[in-house]
Amino acid sequence: MALALIAVGPWAARAIGWRVGYLVQVYSLVPIWITACLSLTVVTGYVGQVSVGQSALMGIGAYTSALLCRSGLPVTFAVICAIAASVVGALVLGLPTLRLRGPYFVVTSLAFNGIFYELVTNWISVTGGPSGVSNVPSYGGFVGGYVPWFFAATLTLGVWALGETRLGKSMMAVRDDEMAANAIGLRVVPIKSLAFVFSGMIAGLAGVLMVHLVGFISPDFFTVDQSLLVLTMVLLGGVRRVEGAVLGAILMVLVQEAFRRFAEVQLLFYGLTMLVVILFFPRGIISLFERR
């Protein structure tokens, strides 16, 4: 069913010819949000570190790719550099948390996001400041709509597979009880570092997909509120399973489109959603479908 929708979607939107560009845009943003959510599934769902700086990691990828492309380098090279930059960002972000648990990662990720925003806003000579970077080569067109879906689907499978491997299970052991994990001989620091690497890679890719879809970026794409949106999506769907990331992203995009006129209450909506989910079904909507 879902696959059929994905396959027919862009074609149908075109055939109806009603606000085509806009619909295609919303529709192809869904896989980008799914990808962003998956980066949180790894770092929050598997290893148990809550991040409110995910959009900065996306931003690092997006800006690196956009700026390198604009300076005339081949797209493939730019994309690889962009993802590498996001991984480095994620490792810097995770560095203090390798030995610590608890609130530390949340604050460093928040500060990281804030500083990234300040940097891209004020470093006008390189990033274009508040007006952003435009005329980025985009993969639009008929086939283009499928590119993000391809990556989202591959990554969904990949993150799911990671959860099934020994490494994935070790990550979950670290999440559930770090001391016990250490005691049974798991090497906590490399496991956490790998999780940050994966998370940075996926978030960077989400940023790359976004910038080459929209063809334009500005600092406002990568605010702390955007990070909170990603966190809300993952929590709503279910943070510990890949299905949760997919479901959460789709649901929130739909809700956002439905309430686009009421932009002022969106932040309130994110907060209320997070609170209700964490109080009443902390494993997300997906847990309602699980057999006990």
Add this chain to the structure above:
Amino acid sequence: MGFDRLVAAEGDGGSVVQFLVQGISTGMIYALIGIGFVLVYRCVGLFNFAHTESYMLGALATFTVATAWGLPYWLAILVAATFTTVVGIASEFVAFRRLILARSPQVNLIIASIALATILRALALLVWGPDAQPVKGYEAMVSLGSVAVSGQHALIALAALCSIVLVYWLLYGTRLGVALRAVADNRVVAGLLGVDVRVTLPFAFGLAGLLGGIAGALVAPIFFPQFRMGQAVLVKAFAAGVIGGLESVPGAIAGGLLIGVIESIAGGYVSSAYKDLLAFALLMVVLVVRPGGIFGGRQSEKV
């Protein structure tokens, strides 16, 4: 967003003494907020991300009472502090009690506090709008030896000191304070000895809210209150707490003063553009080098 520089009334350059006074008064604000973090952290192991929103609400409430209603500034401080105390108690009841009593994983508590912070910030945006609001405080200059310093900065330092004394009296001079410290030391044993957690938890959150509200009301005339100011101060107040070790009230005071003074002097002599980066850099360095805090023991694993 999030890190808008709201520093409006910086002194017009000048002497080391002025920077020191500014640094100490801002540091006292970080200390007040930091103490609130420590109180709640010690009691329930929760680092309450919604706590700096009480600072924001205190500042905006001060605007409403002092500017919009035209009442005296001291009355505005009282109203703001009462308001944020109530918000603190209510937030414990709405967002945390269920999770604390069910002994949920720490991650869930952290997420609940992020959610609450988002809700409070969104509500403030709806009520007060996005713009920074002016508040008239204590405008006279105070002479300190041969140097004149801003009266509001002096007032902040003095009022913050009084609040800290009040906290110490509440913690060490009242039955409720003793109960609170017992819960902080060992919740299970305190419970066995008849301390009712359903009384001490609201007390801790209320006290934290009170301190946040006072801090917000005090800075309102200097930083124009705005709905994002809670998020903006979070990293600094957290850095203050981390330097002190997150577990000790004197540590939070020392950490707050340290950050305030360093920031003020660096902002005065180097560039104010890098103030936010400075707090972040300090935080990262302390976390990597001495996670237990400068004053704490060598406690690298906080599991």
